[in-house]
Amino acid sequence: MEPTDTRTAILEVAARLYADLGYSAVSMRDVAKEIGVTPANLYHHFKGKEDLIRETLAHVFAQKTAPLADIFTRTAASSGQLEVFVDFFLRLLLEDRVFFRLLVRELLDGGGSRLRELAHSVLESPFSLVSSLADQQGSEDQRFLTTVSMIGIILGHVQLAALLPYLPGGRPDYGDPSILGQHISAVLRRAFHDAEKEK
Incomplete structure (x- = not known):
C-alpha cells in the first residue's frame, strides 16, 4: 500500500469507527488495529488523536460536499x-x-x-x-x-x-x-x- 493510500485508508476506517462508536470510545490503537498497521505507523501519518479526528472530518466532509x-x-x-x-x-x-x-x-x-x-x-x-x-x-x-x-x-x-x-x-x-x-x-x-x- 502506498503512503497516500495508507493515509486515505486510515481516514476511512477512522470515520467509520468515530461515526459508530464516538470519539472517546476509539483510541489510536483501535484505529491501527482495524486498518492493520502498527500504532507507530499511525503516528507517522497523524500527530495524535485530535489530529486524526480533525483530518478525518475534513476528509469526509470535503469528499461528500x-x-x-x-x-x-x-x-x-x-x-x-x-x-x-x-x-x-x-x-x-x-x-x-x-x-x-x-x-x-x-x-x-x-x-x-x-x-x-x-x-x-x-x-x-x-x-x-x-x-x-x-x-x-x-x-x-x-x-x-x-x-x-x-x-x-x-x-x-x-x-x-x-x-x-x-x-x-x-x-x-x-x-x-x-x-x-x-x-x-x-x-x-x-x-x-x-x-x-x-x-
Missing part, C-alpha cells in the same frame, strides 16, 4: 437549484450513515476550535453555494440566517425520519427522500415567495 459545486454549475438558477440542493443534501444525510453520524456527532461534541477550523477549511465553500439560493436582495444577515434555516429544516427532517411513522398522522413513506424533498422544497419556495411579498 465536493459534488455540490458541479451540481450547481450544471443546474441553472431558474431551473431548480433549490430542489437540486434539497435532493442532494437529503440523500447524503439519509443514505450515507457515516457522513450523517459524523455531522451530528460533531455538532454535539465538536469543540469550538475544531468546529471553527472545519467551517473555514471545508464547509465555507458549500455554505456559500447554498447561500446563493437565499434572497440576494436581503441583507447579509438575512441571507446567512436563511441559509442556516434551509440546512436546519433538512437536517431536522432527517433526524426525525425514524419517528415519523409513529406520530399521529405519520406514515412510513414520509421518510422517503423523494416525498421529503418535494415537501421541503415547496415549504422553502413558499417562504421565499412570502418574503418577497413582504418587501
Whole structure:
C-alpha cells in the first residue's frame, strides 16, 4: 500500500469507527488495529488523536460536499437549484450513515476550535453555494440566517425520519427522500415567495 493510500485508508476506517462508536470510545490503537498497521505507523501519518479526528472530518466532509459545486454549475438558477440542493443534501444525510453520524456527532461534541477550523477549511465553500439560493436582495444577515434555516429544516427532517411513522398522522413513506424533498422544497419556495411579498 502506498503512503497516500495508507493515509486515505486510515481516514476511512477512522470515520467509520468515530461515526459508530464516538470519539472517546476509539483510541489510536483501535484505529491501527482495524486498518492493520502498527500504532507507530499511525503516528507517522497523524500527530495524535485530535489530529486524526480533525483530518478525518475534513476528509469526509470535503469528499461528500465536493459534488455540490458541479451540481450547481450544471443546474441553472431558474431551473431548480433549490430542489437540486434539497435532493442532494437529503440523500447524503439519509443514505450515507457515516457522513450523517459524523455531522451530528460533531455538532454535539465538536469543540469550538475544531468546529471553527472545519467551517473555514471545508464547509465555507458549500455554505456559500447554498447561500446563493437565499434572497440576494436581503441583507447579509438575512441571507446567512436563511441559509442556516434551509440546512436546519433538512437536517431536522432527517433526524426525525425514524419517528415519523409513529406520530399521529405519520406514515412510513414520509421518510422517503423523494416525498421529503418535494415537501421541503415547496415549504422553502413558499417562504421565499412570502418574503418577497413582504418587501
